[in-house]
Amino acid sequence: MQYEVFLNKVQDRIGPTQPDDARRAIIATLETLGERISGGEANDLAEQLPEELKEPLQQAGEDNEEFSLDEFLRRLSEREDVETDAARNHVSAVMTVLKEAISGGELDNIRAQLPQEVEPLFEYGR
Numbered sequence: 001m002q003y004e005v006f007l008n009k010v011q012d013r014i015g016p017t018q019p020d021d022a023r024r025a026i027i028a029t030l031e032t033l034g035e036r037i038s039g040g041e042a043n044d045l046a047e048q049l050p051e052e053l054k055e056p057l058q059q060a061g062e063d064n065e066e067f068s069l070d071e072f073l074r075r076l077s078e079r080e081d082v083e084t085d086a087a088r089n090h091v092s093a094v095m096t097v098l099k100e101a102i103s104g105g106e107l108d109n110i111r112a113q114l115p116q117e118v119e120p121l122f123e124y125g126r
Contacts, residue, residue, distance in 0.1 A: 001101040003050035009100070013093035025090035028079035030056035032072055032091075037113045038064045045110060048102040069117040092121045 011022035034042045034057040041064075046054040067075075077087035099107055099122055111119065 001050065001097075003052040006050060006053065006097055006101060009097045010093050013096060014090055024080050026053065026094050027056045028076050028087075029091045029094040031059060031079060032075045033057065033110075034059060035065050035075070036067060036072065037110055041109055041113060045102065045106060048106055064113065068115060069121075072118065088121070092123070095121045096123065 007019065007022055007026065010026055011017060011019060014022060014025060030053060033045075037045070042057040046057040049057070073084050073087050073091070076091055077084050080087060080090065082090070107122075111122070
């Protein structure tokens with residue numbers, strides 16, 4: 001999936017916003033995801049994404065951090081400078097588009113490294 005298509009799909013899901021809002025949501029989600037999954041998995045994911053989306057995933061080190069959904073949302077909220085409910089909506093939009101953009105095997109590998117409580121974020125609107 002090309003970057004502009006990814007961006008537009010996220011923007012459509014998060015509602016009427018400026019393109020910069022969708023960009024911030026994407027970058028914040030990928031940076032936080034990169035901290036939560038292993039470095040090798042982050043690199044594997046980055047390989048399936050457009051060039052513009054690789055860097056946020058590759059900023060994290062090799063070791064992943066164990067943290068909860070609440071902490072995931074707190075970090076995202078802080079990075080985007082939005083309320084937690086908006087952060088939840090944004091991460092869900094990004095994860096749903098991510099699910100469309102990558103292979104099923106890669107998606108399974110990512111889900112395996114996330115706590116079960118994160119699963120609903122892969123289904124926008126739940």
